[in-house]
Amino acid sequence: MTSSTEAKNNRIIGASWVIPIDGDTHGSLLGAETATVHRDHGLLIVDGKIAQMAPYTELVAQAQQADPDIDVEFFADHIMLPGLVNCHGHAAMSLLRGFADDYALMPWLEQHIWPAESQWLSESFVRDGTTLAVAEMLLAGTTTFSDMYFFPEASAEVAESHGVRAQINFPIIEFSSNWASDTEEYFAKGLDLFDNYRHSKLVSVGFGPHAPYTVSDASFERVAVLAEEIDTHIQIHLQESAAEVADSVRDHGASPIERLHRLGVLGPRTQAVHLTQFNERDIELLAQSNTSAVHCPASNAKLASGYSAIKQLLAAGLHVGLGTDGAASNNTLDLFDSARLAALQAKLHSSDATALNATQSLHLATQGGANALGLGEQIGSLSIGKQADIIAIDTRQPGMQPVHNPISQLIYTQAGSAVNHVWIDGEAVVRSRELLNIDLAELLANTKAWRDKLAKR
Numbered sequence: 067m068t069s070s071t072e073a074k075n076n077r078i079i080g081a082s083w084v085i086p087i088d089g090d091t092h093g094s095l096l097g098a099e100t101a102t103v104h105r106d107h108g109l110l111i112v113d114g115k116i117a118q119m120a121p122y123t124e125l126v127a128q129a130q131q132a133d134p135d136i137d138v139e140f141f142a143d144h145i146m147l148p149g150l151v152n153c154h155g156h157a158a159m160s161l162l163r164g165f166a167d168d169y170a171l172m173p174w175l176e177q178h179i180w181p182a183e184s185q186w187l188s189e190s191f192v193r194d195g196t197t198l199a200v201a202e203m204l205l206a207g208t209t210t211f212s213d214m215y216f217f218p219e220a221s222a223e224v225a226e227s228h229g230v231r232a233q234i235n236f237p238i239i240e241f242s243s244n245w246a247s248d249t250e251e252y253f254a255k256g257l258d259l260f261d262n263y264r265h266s267k268l269v270s271v272g273f274g275p276h277a278p279y280t281v282s283d284a285s286f287e288r289v290a291v292l293a294e295e296i297d298t299h300i301q302i303h304l305q306e307s308a309a310e311v312a313d314s315v316r317d318h319g320a321s322p323i324e325r326l327h328r329l330g331v332l333g334p335r336t337q338a339v340h341l342t343q344f345n346e347r348d349i350e351l352l353a354q355s356n357t358s359a360v361h362c363p364a365s366n367a368k369l370a371s372g373y374s375a376i377k378q379l380l381a382a383g384l385h386v387g388l389g390t391d392g393a394a395s396n397n398t399l400d401l402f403d404s405a406r407l408a409a410l411q412a413k414l415h416s417s418d419a420t421a422l423n424a425t426q427s428l429h430l431a432t433q434g435g436a437n438a439l440g441l442g443e444q445i446g447s448l449s450i451g452k453q454a455d456i457i458a459i460d461t462r463q464p465g466m467q468p469v470h471n472p473i474s475q476l477i478y479t480q481a482g483s484a485v486n487h488v489w490i491d492g493e494a495v496v497r498s499r500e501l502l503n504i505d506l507a508e509l510l511a512n513t514k515a516w517r518d519k520l521a522k523r
Contacts, residue, residue: 078136081106100425305348308343402476409423
């Protein structure tokens, strides 16, 4: 690519199959059996946005009349689609992958994760852990991730410096941590971070009240008021386990969802993560308030927290996206893996092999996730005017052949390991499975050093 072409960020990329993701910004594709798949099509990218989609040869001929030097590439036997949107995780916890497996949620947190964080959590821990997570997510096709963790300034810095789109949710919790001594400091540091990234093209900052069992009524009310005042999002772990709901009924006389409704927290800015437990009244409140839902099938299953009946959430009209959760409780940040699990679990729990078909699951991982994060107008589909966040999957390997149905291939095989190229805002960040903005050798050395430190627990 010439320097002049790179500077103006104009190019054409094409592939054997192009899946733009059908449906408007607010469609869930709940009843869809399949989505549009274009053969031998291309995208014209101008200034980081998608300007046109057409048959590749026609697009090249037309564009070269205006600019004979425009950069053009065609990826034979590749599937091109929007970058995936990981709606929930704790990126820095990638350094705790495999650290404490095969425990239930509360013992896992109280006896293993929180003590380790108390000892080792720092800005450098978060920076190195987030870099590891970003590398893993990019190589598996995720171009946007939502994160909730301590030292969020380090996570935001990593995302922006490596050209990755991120929604950073600064923590609000009622006990001290290595990042903040009290609730007031959590708010103060988080709001400063919001101001610092107010004009960022890639990073947005919002509130991350941890969970109903770790946040007071007063803090929730403050979050609700401030989020509306500065017009930003809220992400919260909500009704993740049966014990959480039972404790809330005992202590507050209401389910966590009912409590948050009373406190004014539910609404179109709010993203409810997990939701493994809910009744009809809960769904009614979520739907009436236009609260989004984030399904984390892998961590919910691994921690035996429960199953989120997302078919009911979709039927109620909620925006639903997928999240991997952190690598400490998954243990992979491959969102294709989560999409596969979401489809398989939906079929198993409903005793219906047609439940959450491949098209619907792919939508959850792309446009559905973008909608859930409030980014549906910018990303999530290969639509004219949207940011050019694009991935290309190489089908030239035994586990991806033969390609009868490219959408099924993406959901029911190990497509995450076949991501070959990734662009964000039209800029290549992965080419031929090589990370262009991350020094892999340095990353692996840092990760090994953290493993050795953590082994001394």
